[in-house]
Amino acid sequence: MQAIALRLAPNQDLKEELDALVHRHQLNAACILTCVxxxxxxxxxxxxxxxxxxxTGHFEILSLTGVMGVQGSHYHMAIAxxxxxxxxxxxxxxxRIYTTAEIVIGVFxxxxxxxxxxxxxxxxxxxxxxxxxxxKAASNNG
Incomplete structure (x- = not known):
């Protein structure tokens, strides 16, 4: 497993940024390891x-979980x-991010x-x- 760590800044859209990262890095299989x-x-x-x-208000991100890939991602979140x-x-x-979102992603x-x-x-x-x-199957058939 490899890791990608990032911080999102105020006013960025959490899902839009995660989806953009998946496509920018062409991630075929990844998951959210942690987010605060x-x-x-x-x-x-x-x-x-x-x-x-x-x-609308001020919320703490308690948990963000999900599986990520260029074929589609699926996320769930808990806030308080x-x-x-x-x-x-x-x-x-x-x-929308208030102060920060500190995220670590595992890549497979x-x-x-x-x-x-x-x-x-x-x-x-x-x-x-x-x-x-x-x-391996493709190279054995070629």
């Missing part, structure tokens, strides 16, 4: 809801307000995260492929 920071706006899709909800009330859901664009060079439609869930779901085995 704060937001002035959070947009989350709550469990079993069709659309996102935007919250100034009274310690906690809220979590599926990360959407519209999460031998894997490929793909997304394929799952008839059971109705969503594009994760399919993990081993890049090393695929590369």
């Amino acid at each position: 920071g704060s937001l002035t706006q959070a947009t989350l899709r709550l469990a079993n809801q069709p659309d996102g909800t935007t919250y 307000d100034s009274e310690g009330q906690t809220l979590g859901g599926h990360l959407l664009e519209g999460c 060079p031998d894997l490929m995260f793909d997304r394929q439609h799952c008839p059971e869930s109705g969503y594009p779901e994760l399919v993990v492929r081993n890049q090393t085995a695929s590369s």
Whole structure:
């Protein structure tokens, strides 16, 4: 595993920046190892809801987790307000950094995260492929 560490600055959009990083580095398989920071706006899709909800105020990022790849990424986040009330859901664009977001990403060079439609869930779901085995098979056939 390799690591990428970064800091996002005030007013940057958390999801937009993560997705841009995936494409800039052409990450085939990665995950969020840790994230601490704060937001002035959070947009989350709550469990079993069709659309996102935007919250405005000051929030601490308690947890950000996700799998990342050029074929698609999937993130969940938990935040707390100034009274310690906690809220979590599926990360959407519209999460604005307040002071910082300090993020460490793990990169798996031998894997490929793909997304394929799952008839059971109705969503594009994760399919993990081993890049090393695929590369060896391709070179053996060539």
